[in-house]
Amino acid sequence: MKPESIARDPLTARVARYLSESTCAVAFTGAGISTESGIPDFRSPGGVWSRYKPVLFPDFLASEDARRQYWQMKKEGYHELKGAKPNAGHLALARLEAVKKLVAVITQNIDGLHQDAGSRRVLELHGTSRHCVCLECDSRYDPDLIQERLEAGVEIPLCDGCGGLIKSATISFGQAMPEDVLTEAFNLCIDTDLILAIGSSLVVEPAASLPFHAKQNGARLVIINRTETPLDSLADVVLREPIGVSLAEIVNRMEL
Numbered sequence: 001m002k003p004e005s006i007a008r009d010p011l012t013a014r015v016a017r018y019l020s021e022s023t024c025a026v027a028f029t030g031a032g033i034s035t036e037s038g039i040p041d042f043r044s045p046g047g048v049w050s051r052y053k054p055v056l057f058p059d060f061l062a063s064e065d066a067r068r069q070y071w072q073m074k075k076e077g078y079h080e081l082k083g084a085k086p087n088a089g090h091l092a093l094a095r096l097e098a099v100k101k102l103v104a105v106i107t108q109n110i111d112g113l114h115q116d117a118g119s120r121r122v123l124e125l126h127g128t129s130r131h132c133v134c135l136e137c138d139s140r141y142d143p144d145l146i147q148e149r150l151e152a153g154v155e156i157p158l159c160d161g162c163g164g165l166i167k168s169a170t171i172s173f174g175q176a177m178p179e180d181v182l183t184e185a186f187n188l189c190i191d192t193d194l195i196l197a198i199g200s201s202l203v204v205e206p207a208a209s210l211p212f213h214a215k216q217n218g219a220r221l222v223i224i225n226r227t228e229t230p231l232d233s234l235a236d237v238v239l240r241e242p243i244g245v246s247l248a249e250i251v252n253r254m255e256l
């Protein structure tokens with residue numbers, strides 16, 4: 001056994017024990033769980049997100065140039081998102097929910113990979129890339145259809161019904177998060193006895209405060225992330241290992 005796996009073993013065993021003892025565990029996930037499926041973190045170099053400055057929501061509403069840039073970025077990032085498959089980390093969380101050892105996944109991700117893996121209760125704080133929506137009449141559009149239009153030369157897609165602006169159902173910078181989802185997430189974190197914070201740097205809000213609230217209300221806090229987070233000193237366990245490997249190992253140890 002290599003030294004690093006010796007070091008890791010007691011920690012994954014401890015997390016497995018926490019999960020076994022828990023009755024209402026919650027997972028909170030960020031970009032780190034999806035980078036293992038090939039989706040770049042918007043902060044990391046190389047992805048479409050590093051080539052463009054994100055369009056702020058007020059600019060999207062106010063400026064045709066901003067809308068053109070927004071859709072150019074969506075068009076280029078489309079295939080990267082479309083081709084991504086859930087990895088061992090997503091699958092482990094879905095398995096935990098299926099055997100009633102996890103109540104819900106709260107996620108900052110918009111890629112839909114938790115649902116693809118089989119997770120049923122997924123709270124998407126930043127919306128979803130799995131559909132587009134008319135900002136005027138709320139009509140929904142399949143992103144595949146919008147992509148066809150973009151590839152056919154349409155620069156700014158408009159609603160067939162009302163001519164309103166169409167936007168991805170993701171939450172842009174400067175756009176309010178869905179209030180009902182946020183409230184449900186906070187309530188879950190107040191009630192939970194164990195929160196697994198996975199693949200998030202826990203810096204932006206509400207990412208920082210959700211696990212913090214859980215811990216303040218008596219929950220155990222487990223952090224699985226490649227880099228340090230501001231909540232590491234509060235955590236019961238911090239794992240720096242890759243997410244898929246760690247979660248698969250934790251689930252294996254539970255002998256479900």
Ligand SMILES: [Zn+2]
Nearest residue numbers: 134137159162
């Ligand atoms: Zn419309």
